[in-house]
Amino acid sequence: xxxxxKHLYDTRFFVEYFYSKDTKLVSQLKQELKSIKxxxxxxxxxxxxxxFDSRYEGKEVAMLRxxxxxxxxxxxxxxxxxxxxxxxxRSKHQMPMADSVIAVxxxxxxxxxxxxxxxxxxxxxxxxxxxx
Numbered sequence: 001x002x003x004x005x006k007h008l009y010d011t012r013f014f015v016e017y018f019y020s021k022d023t024k025l026v027s028q029l030k031q032e033l034k035s036i037k038x039x040x041x042x043x044x045x046x047x048x049x050x051x052f053d054s055r056y057e058g059k060e061v062a063m064l065r066x067x068x069x070x071x072x073x074x075x076x077x078x079x080x081x082x083x084x085x086x087x088x089x090r091s092k093h094q095m096p097m098a099d100s101v102i103a104v105x106x107x108x109x110x111x112x113x114x115x116x117x118x119x120x121x122x123x124x125x126x127x128x129x130x131x132x
């Protein structure tokens with residue numbers, strides 16, 4: 001029996017979901033969320049989206065969208081193991097801190113990382129996915 005897929009959503013997913021003018025892409029992203037039962041998001045993605053939304057839309061919208069994300073997905077925090085592993089990954093691949101935490105979180109939870117960010121392509125053990 002095939003195990004259901006688990007996806008962890010990167011910040012890029014939500015930036016496109018909330019801000020893209022490409023209606024076809026937004027439709028694909030909405031379908032993606034509907035089709036996956038086990039949805040995860042790093043607390044750092046919540047941080048990045050809240051910061052982005054508050055800058056461009058205001059704190060009220062930022063809080064509303066953060067709550068939407070937190071309701072749609074299980075929010076995963078950073079523990080000691082994730083912090084150490086992501087520091088090693090960050091050093092090895094010269095990537096931003098948040099991206100290294102997000103990548104390690106996906107690996108530790110056995111998730112496919114839903115992102116088209118090029119930082120993730122160089123990590124051989126990390127499975128990524130994006131809309132076609």
